[in-house]
Structure formats: structure tokens, C-alpha cells
Amino acid sequence: MSVKSCTDVLSKVEEIAGLAGYKVSRHPSGGLLVVAFDMGRGRTQNVFIAPCGTTPDGKNVVTISSPCMAVKKGLFKGIGRAQALDLLRRNAMLTFGHFAIASAGDCEGVMVCATQIVETMEIEEFEALVNTVAIVADEYEREHGQDRF
Numbered sequence: 001m002s003v004k005s006c007t008d009v010l011s012k013v014e015e016i017a018g019l020a021g022y023k024v025s026r027h028p029s030g031g032l033l034v035v036a037f038d039m040g041r042g043r044t045q046n047v048f049i050a051p052c053g054t055t056p057d058g059k060n061v062v063t064i065s066s067p068c069m070a071v072k073k074g075l076f077k078g079i080g081r082a083q084a085l086d087l088l089r090r091n092a093m094l095t096f097g098h099f100a101i102a103s104a105g106d107c108e109g110v111m112v113c114a115t116q117i118v119e120t121m122e123i124e125e126f127e128a129l130v131n132t133v134a135i136v137a138d139e140y141e142r143e144h145g146q147d148r149f
Contacts, residue, residue, distance in 0.1 A: 006031060009051045009060045012118050013126075020123045022130065024049070037134045045138040047130050052115065060118040064129050065102075066137035069110040069144060078108055090140075096132045099140075112137040 010026070010033055017024045017035065024033045032050035039045050045066055052063040071078045079087075079101075087099040087110065097114035114129045 005060070006051050009062065009118055010049070012060075013049055013062060013121075016121055016123060016126050017130075020127050022126075035130055035134075037138075039134070039138045043138060043142070045134045045141075047134050047137075049130075055117060059120070061115055062118055063113055063115050064097075064133050065100075065111045065113040066133045067102075067109045067111050068137040068140040071101075071108050071110065079110070094132075094136065096129055097136065110140070112140070 007030075010031075013033060014024055017033070022035055024035050026032075027034050027048070032048050035047040035049070037045045037047065047064060047066045049062050049064050051060060053061050055061060091098045097112055100111050100113045102109050102111050112133050114133055116125060116129055
């Protein structure tokens with residue numbers, strides 16, 4: 001995706017977020033948006049929105065994601081079989097989104113993600129997706145005694 005189209009996609013999402021009453025900021029990298037949530041009881045959760053490609057007919061798609069656990073890369077350092085099966089079971093129960101593993105440098109992270117076509121995204125869809133991603137990620141973090149993201 002070109003820089004111009006990436007900027008255009010993020011601008012459209014910013015517009016929808018503003019109409020929904022959400023305050024978004026541009027990440028210093030310029031390639032994604034951040035929505036900071038106050039989850040109550042001193043807990044916070046960041047949700048990131050980034051262009052991730054296009055549909056076969058050329059519509060722009062964004063990923064809405066929030067990290068919920070960092071794990072180390074390497075043999076016997078990442079998530080174990082029981083945790084992987086737990087994430088798969090949770091995926092089967094989620095109404096919106098899914099759990100995924102994403103890599104960054106020497107770390108991997110468990111993320112809650114959802115995708116949405118930008119050109120057809122309505123305010124209510126935006127709200128449902130960012131809220132669900134934030135809530136599910138925070139619940140997973142809380143269950144594991146964390147509040148890092």
C-alpha cells in the first residue's frame with residue numbers, strides 16, 4: 001500500500017472515529033492510529049488501527065488490534081500447548097475478532113484482532129470492533145495478572 005493510500009485510509013478511519021466520539025492519535029511511525037481506553041480500576045488498553053491490504057475488488061481493509069500478552073520467541077520460550085489450545089477455544093466463542101500471534105523483533109505477542117472494510121464501515125461497526133477488541137484484550141491480560149498494554 002502506498003504512503004498516500006495508507007494516509008488516506010487512516011484519515012477515513014479518523015473521520016469515522018471522530019463521528020463516533022473517539023479520540024484517536026497517530027502513532028509516531030505514521031502508519032497506524034491509536035485509541036487509548038481507560039478500562040477502569042486503574043487499567044488501560046491501547047487499540048491500534050492499521051491498513052492491512054485490500055479486498056479482491058480493491059476496497060481497503062484495516063486491522064483493529066490490541067496486544068494482551070508478550071511471549072519470548074524460540075524453542076520452549078513461547079506459549080505452550082495448553083495456552084495455544086485455550087486461545088483456539090476462545091476464538092470459537094468470540095463474536096467479533098480473533099486471537100493471533102504477532103512478531104516484533106525478538107518478541108512475539110498475543111493480540112486480539114478484528115478486520116474491517118473501510119469503505120463500508122459504519123459508526124456502530126467501528127464502536128463495536130474497537131470496544132470488543134479492547135475489552136477482550138484487557139480481560140485476557142487481567143486473567144494473566146498483567147496490565148502492560
